[in-house]
Amino acid sequence: MSLEYAPRGLIGVLTPQANTTVEPELSVLLPPGIAMINARLTSPKPGMVDRLLDYLRDIEGAAAQFANAPLAAVAFACTGSSYYAGPAEEGAIVARMEAARGVPVVTAGQAVRDALRALSARRIGLVSPYPDELTRAAIGYWEAQGFEVARLSGSTLRDGAFHPIYAMDGAGAGAALEALDPAGLDAIVMLGTGMPTLQPILARGIRGGVPVLSCMLCLAWRSVEAVTEGRADAASLQGWLGGRSWRGRWQMRCEIPQDSTGPDIAKPESTGLRR
Numbered sequence: 001m002s003l004e005y006a007p008r009g010l011i012g013v014l015t016p017q018a019n020t021t022v023e024p025e026l027s028v029l030l031p032p033g034i035a036m037i038n039a040r041l042t043s044p045k046p047g048m049v050d051r052l053l054d055y056l057r058d059i060e061g062a063a064a065q066f067a068n069a070p071l072a073a074v075a076f077a078c079t080g081s082s083y084y085a086g087p088a089e090e091g092a093i094v095a096r097m098e099a100a101r102g103v104p105v106v107t108a109g110q111a112v113r114d115a116l117r118a119l120s121a122r123r124i125g126l127v128s129p130y131p132d133e134l135t136r137a138a139i140g141y142w143e144a145q146g147f148e149v150a151r152l153s154g155s156t157l158r159d160g161a162f163h164p165i166y167a168m169d170g171a172g173a174g175a176a177l178e179a180l181d182p183a184g185l186d187a188i189v190m191l192g193t194g195m196p197t198l199q200p201i202l203a204r205g206i207r208g209g210v211p212v213l214s215c216m217l218c219l220a221w222r223s224v225e226a227v228t229e230g231r232a233d234a235a236s237l238q239g240w241l242g243g244r245s246w247r248g249r250w251q252m253r254c255e256i257p258q259d260s261t262g263p264d265i266a267k268p269e270s271t272g273l274r275r
Contacts, residue, residue, distance in 0.1 A: 008033035009072035009227035029220035039065035056081035082109030083137035104226035111222035121186035125151035153180035174200035205242030
């Protein structure tokens with residue numbers, strides 16, 4: 001069955017409950033013919049680690065929100081859950097989910113892993129928006145999969161914001177990326193699905209010959225390859241690096257003209273209405 005807005009495939013995206021970045025970035029990254037519907041990962045637990053583990057361990061319950069929508073793949077847009085669960089538990093949960101739903105399930109963590117392997121990257125640098133505890137968990141996750149975390153750059157969090165990561169802007173993420181020395185690295189990964197990364201990638205997508213990846217970029221790439229039954233190799237990844245395949249969509253949707261004063265709303269003078 002072909003859907004009006006998704007003739008090439010529909011992705012069901014699972015997003016952390018307060019995340020404000022996943023849907024806007026996917027709206028730019030996904031190519032024509034592939035669409036998404038979104039459901040929220042929720043947990044009432046006050047502790048960050050407990051919430052993140054709930055998100056992954058209840059992935060089947062969260063996906064039930066999609067009911068019988070004709071999904072071609074499910075994308076799990078949360079890396080912190082993978083860091084705390086670890087590669088083995090993450091892999092087991094994904095395998096059970098795929099068996100239950102009969103479609104590919106892509107986690108952001110596994111998508112980054114696949115992208116690094118496609119690039120034959122071993123020595124990596126990380127740009128982390130996380131507090132120290134979560135950054136350490138992220139480093140352990142990547143090292144457990146054979147990557148050497150050779151360099152780390154932290155971004156400035158906004159104190160007092162509704163969420164210190166989701167309230168970040170592209171300029172802050174870009175400054176953290178700029179502070180990371182690319183010498184001797186095979187790839188740079190901007191961590192998290194909540195930190196805005198598209199603008200920094202467009203501005204600094206290849207640093208000293210080193211490709212810059214983000215969790216959202218990799219999740220979009222890997223999900224599209226799953227939907228289209230692509231090869232998910234270095235050749236398919238090349239079009240995503242530096243914004244080659246999505247720069248135009250970002251400019252259309254995200255660049256604000258200098259003379260813009262807001263939405264194009266009809267004024268009383270143009271409609272004949274009087275105040």
